[in-house]
Amino acid sequence: MNHMPGISVRTKERVFAAARELRYRPSTFGRGLVKPGQPTLGLIIDDLTNPYYPELASAVIGQAARYRWNVVLAETVHIQDKHQLIIDLSRQTDALLGYFSIDPEQLTDELAVTPFVQLDTAPPAPTGSVALDFRAAMDDLVEHLVARGIQHPALLDVTKPDATSARGQRFVDGMRRHGRHVAVTRIEESSMDAGVKGGRAVLSACPETDGIVAFNDVVACGVLKMLQLDGIAVPDRIRVAGYDGLTLGTFVTPQLTTIEINMRAVAETAVDLALGMYAGDLPMSGPECHRTVTHRLVVREST
Amino acid sequence: MNHMPGISVRTKERVFAAARELRYRPSTFGRGLVKPGQPTLGLIIDDLTNPYYPELASAVIGQAARYRWNVVLAETVHIQDKHQLIIDLSRQTDALLGYFSIDPEQLTDELAVTPFVQLDTAPPAPTGSVALDFRAAMDDLVEHLVARGIQHPALLDVTKPDATSARGQRFVDGMRRHGRHVAVTRIEESSMDAGVKGGRAVLSACPETDGIVAFNDVVACGVLKMLQLDGIAVPDRIRVAGYDGLTLGTFVTPQLTTIEINMRAVAETAVDLALGMYAGDLPMSGPECHRTVTHRLVVREST
DNA sequence: TTGTATGCGTTATCAA
DNA sequence: TTGATAACGCATACAA
Numbered sequence: 025m026n027h028m029p030g031i032s033v034r035t036k037e038r039v040f041a042a043a044r045e046l047r048y049r050p051s052t053f054g055r056g057l058v059k060p061g062q063p064t065l066g067l068i069i070d071d072l073t074n075p076y077y078p079e080l081a082s083a084v085i086g087q088a089a090r091y092r093w094n095v096v097l098a099e100t101v102h103i104q105d106k107h108q109l110i111i112d113l114s115r116q117t118d119a120l121l122g123y124f125s126i127d128p129e130q131l132t133d134e135l136a137v138t139p140f141v142q143l144d145t146a147p148p149a150p151t152g153s154v155a156l157d158f159r160a161a162m163d164d165l166v167e168h169l170v171a172r173g174i175q176h177p178a179l180l181d182v183t184k185p186d187a188t189s190a191r192g193q194r195f196v197d198g199m200r201r202h203g204r205h206v207a208v209t210r211i212e213e214s215s216m217d218a219g220v221k222g223g224r225a226v227l228s229a230c231p232e233t234d235g236i237v238a239f240n241d242v243v244a245c246g247v248l249k250m251l252q253l254d255g256i257a258v259p260d261r262i263r264v265a266g267y268d269g270l271t272l273g274t275f276v277t278p279q280l281t282t283i284e285i286n287m288r289a290v291a292e293t294a295v296d297l298a299l300g301m302y303a304g305d306l307p308m309s310g311p312e313c314h315r316t317v318t319h320r321l322v323v324r325e326s327t
Numbered sequence: 328m329n330h331m332p333g334i335s336v337r338t339k340e341r342v343f344a345a346a347r348e349l350r351y352r353p354s355t356f357g358r359g360l361v362k363p364g365q366p367t368l369g370l371i372i373d374d375l376t377n378p379y380y381p382e383l384a385s386a387v388i389g390q391a392a393r394y395r396w397n398v399v400l401a402e403t404v405h406i407q408d409k410h411q412l413i414i415d416l417s418r419q420t421d422a423l424l425g426y427f428s429i430d431p432e433q434l435t436d437e438l439a440v441t442p443f444v445q446l447d448t449a450p451p452a453p454t455g456s457v458a459l460d461f462r463a464a465m466d467d468l469v470e471h472l473v474a475r476g477i478q479h480p481a482l483l484d485v486t487k488p489d490a491t492s493a494r495g496q497r498f499v500d501g502m503r504r505h506g507r508h509v510a511v512t513r514i515e516e517s518s519m520d521a522g523v524k525g526g527r528a529v530l531s532a533c534p535e536t537d538g539i540v541a542f543n544d545v546v547a548c549g550v551l552k553m554l555q556l557d558g559i560a561v562p563d564r565i566r567v568a569g570y571d572g573l574t575l576g577t578f579v580t581p582q583l584t585t586i587e588i589n590m591r592a593v594a595e596t597a598v599d600l601a602l603g604m605y606a607g608d609l610p611m612s613g614p615e616c617h618r619t620v621t622h623r624l625v626v627r628e629s630t
Numbered sequence: 631t632t633g634t635a636t637g638c639g640t641t642a643t644c645a646a
Numbered sequence: 647t648t649g650a651t652a653a654c655g656c657a658t659a660c661a662a
Contacts, residue, residue, distance in 0.1 A: 026641080030647060047607060049440050052419055053363075054639025056356035057654045061419060064399070072385035073574065075378070082375035082402060089405040094419060096367070097400040099385060102392040116355060116364060116397060137352050216578055245578050252580045271376065275519055275548050276579060277555045304350060329657080333631060357655030360638045 025050070064094045065298060066113040068122035071101040074214070075242060075272045080143075083291030084121065091299060093118075100124070114138045119298040126151060139301035139308060141294045152297045152306070152313035154290060158191050158267070161283045161319035165237070165265055166198035168281075172263060172327060174235040178207045180222045180247060182214045182239040191267060191283075195237050207233065214239060219246015220253075234262055235327075241266035241273050241282055248276055248326065263327040269320075278325030289317050328353070367397045368601060369416040371425035374404040377517070378545060378575045383446075386594030387424065394602060396421075403427070417441045422601040429454060442604035442611065444597050455600045455609070455616035457593060461494050461570070464586045464622035468540070468568055469501035471584075475566060475630060477538040481510045483525045483550060485517045485542040494570060494586075498540050510536065517542060522549015523556075537565055538630075544569035544576050544585055551579055551629065566630040572623075581628030592620050 025039060065088050069077040085095045096117055103109045107130060114120050119139035128150045140151035147155055169177060177199050181192040188208060196206045207230040211222040219238060223246060226236055238244035244266030251258050258264055258278055266273060269284025293315045300306040306313045328342060368391050372380040388398045399420055406412045410433060417423050422442035431453045443454035450458055480502050484495040499509045510533040514525040522541060526549060529539055541547035547569030554561050561567055561581055569576060572587025596618045603609040609616045
C-alpha cells in the first residue's frame with residue numbers, strides 16, 4: 025500500500041480492493057512505532073469563546089507549525105476533572121503548554137518527566153513557566169492617565185470578593201503615588217455583560233469617576249458599551265482602558281487603549297521552552313526553564 | 328511504573344529513579360498498540376484570528392469532548408501545501424473535519440478510507456459534508472429591510488472580481504423581487520479594515536444608500552466603524568446587517584443584525600457524521616453522509 | 631516478589 | 647515479483 029517499487033499493478037489493485045472492502049486504515053500506533061512521526065503538543069486553554077484564547081492559540085499553533093509539531097487543543101471549560109485532563113493529555117502528547125496549574129504534590133513520578141510549560145504563573149512553579157510582567161506597562165498607563173488629567177480613577181477588577189488582582193493592585197499603588205485614590209469595584213465573571221453591569225456599579229458607587237481601568241479588554245468593552253448606552257462621552261467625560269491588547273479592542277468605537285501582551289513573543293517563548301525540555305536541552309523545572317515576557321501600553325482612542 | 332500490585336517499594340523507587348535518570352517517557356505508540364486510547368479528530372480551519380473560527384472550533388471541541396475524542400487543530404494560514412496537510416493529518420488522526428477541499432482526483436486509495444467531513448461545501452462532495460443553507464434567512468432579511476423602508480440597498484461582497492457570492496446573489500435576487508436594485512461593491516479580503524474601506528466605496532459609488540448588507544459580521548463591523556467615524560447614524564440614516572451571527576456582533580454599538588449560523592448544530596452534525604463514518608455506521612461518501620444546517624435571521628439594533 | 635514470553639500493527643530486510 | 651520475518655515499545659499473563 026505504500027507504493028513500494030516492484031509491486032505488480034494487478035497485485036496492488038487487489039490489495040487496495042481488499043483494503044476498501046475491509047475498511048482498512050493503517051494504525052497510527054503501529055506506524056508510529058516503526059517510523060516516528062511529528063511530535064504533538066498539548067495546548068490547554070479555558071475557552072475559545074473568550075477572545076483572549078484564540079489569539080494565544082493561533083500564535084502557539086503557528087509557532088508549533090514552524091517546527092512541524094501538531095497541536096491538540098483542549099478547553100477546560102468542557103472538562104470537570106482538570107487534573108485528569110492533564111494526566112490524559114500528558115499521556116497522549118509529547119509536551120503540555122497553556123493555562124493550568126499543577127500542585128507540586130500532584131506531580132507524581134510519572135508526570136515529573138513530562139515537559140510542562142505553564143503560562144502566566146508566578147515564578148515558583150514546579151514546571152517550565154512563562155511569566156507575564158505587566159508592571160512597567162501598568163506604570164506607563166498610570167502616567168498616561170495622570171497626564172490626561174484623571175482625578176477620580178476607578179478599577180473594575182475581576183476577582184474573588186475582598187481580593188485584588190496583581191495588575192489591579194499595581195494600578196492602585198501607582199495612582200496612590202500620584203495622590204489619587206482608586207475606587208475599586210469587583211465582579212466575579214470576565215465577560216462583556218459583566219462589564220456592562222460592573223461599569224454601572226462603578227458609576228453608582230462614585231459618580232464623579234473620570235477614568236475606568238478594567239481587568240481586561242473584554243470587560244472594558246462592556247464598560248464602553250454601557251457608557252455608550254447611557255450617553256456618556258468617551259474619552260471626553262470618562263477615559264477607559266483595558267488589558268490584554270486583543271484585536272477586539274480595535275473593533276469597538278472608540279478603539280480601546282490597552283496594556284498589550286505580545287502574543288507572538290509569548291508563543292515563541294513558551295513553545296521554545298517546551299521543545300527545549302522535550303529535546304533534553306532544558307531540565308523539567310527550575311530557573312533554566314522560566315522566562316518572562318513584558319507588556320506594553322498601547323494608547324488608542326478611549327483615553 | 329504503572330502501579331501494579333505486588334511490587335516492592337524499593338524496586339519501584341529504583342525503577343522510577345532510573346526513569347528519571349534516563350528521562351524516560353512511555354511511548355504513546357507502544358502503549359496505544361496494546362491498549363487503544365481515545366481517537367483523535369483533525370480539525371482544519373483557516374485562521375483562529377478570524378472570529379468565525381474560534382466559535383466553530385469551540386463548538387467542535389466541545390462536541391468531540393462529549394465522546395472523549397481529542398482534537399488536533401490545524402490552521403491552513405500557516406501552511407503552504409494544503410493538500411500535504413490533509414495527507415499528513417489524515418495519517419495522524421482518525422477523522423478529518425473542517426474547511427478544506429478535496430479534488431475527487433486527489434482522493435487516492437489511501438485517502439478513500441479516511442472519514443472526511445467538509446464544512447460549508449456544495450452538496451456534490453466526494454466525502455461527508457455539512458451544507459449551510461442561508462436561503463430562508465436571507466429572504467427573511469430582505470423582508471425585514473423592505474419593511475423598514477429600505478429604498479437603496481447595497482451589498483458589500485467579498486469575492487473575486489466580477490463574481491458574486493451565493494449569499495450575496497440571494498440578497499440581490501430577493502431585493503429585485505421587491506423592485507429594489509442592489510448596488511454591489513466587491514472587496515477581496517475579509518477583515519475589519521477591508522470593511523472600513525469597502526464601506527466608503529459603497530457610499531461614494533451610491534451616496535443615497537440607506538442599507539448595507541455585508542459579506543459577514545467582521546466586514547459589517549468595519550462598515551459600522553466607518554459610519555461611526557464619518558458621523559452617519561445607524562440605523563437611522565443607514566441600516567447595516569452582517570452574516571455569521573458571531574458574538575462579536577454584540578460587542579459593537581449598535582449591536583449588529585445578522586444572519587446567524589447555529590454553530591452548535593453545525594458542530595454536532597459534523598462531529599456525529601465524522602464519528603459515524605469512523606465507526607462504520609456510515610459510508611465514506613454519498614447522500615447518507617450529507618447534512619444541511621439552516622441559518623436564522625437575528626434582528627438586533629443595527630437595522 | 632521478580633523475570634520472561636507473547637502479541638499488538640507497521641515497516642524494512644532478506645530469501646525465495 | 648512475492649512471501650516470510652525481525653524489530654519497534656508497551657502491557658499482560660505466566661513461570662519462577
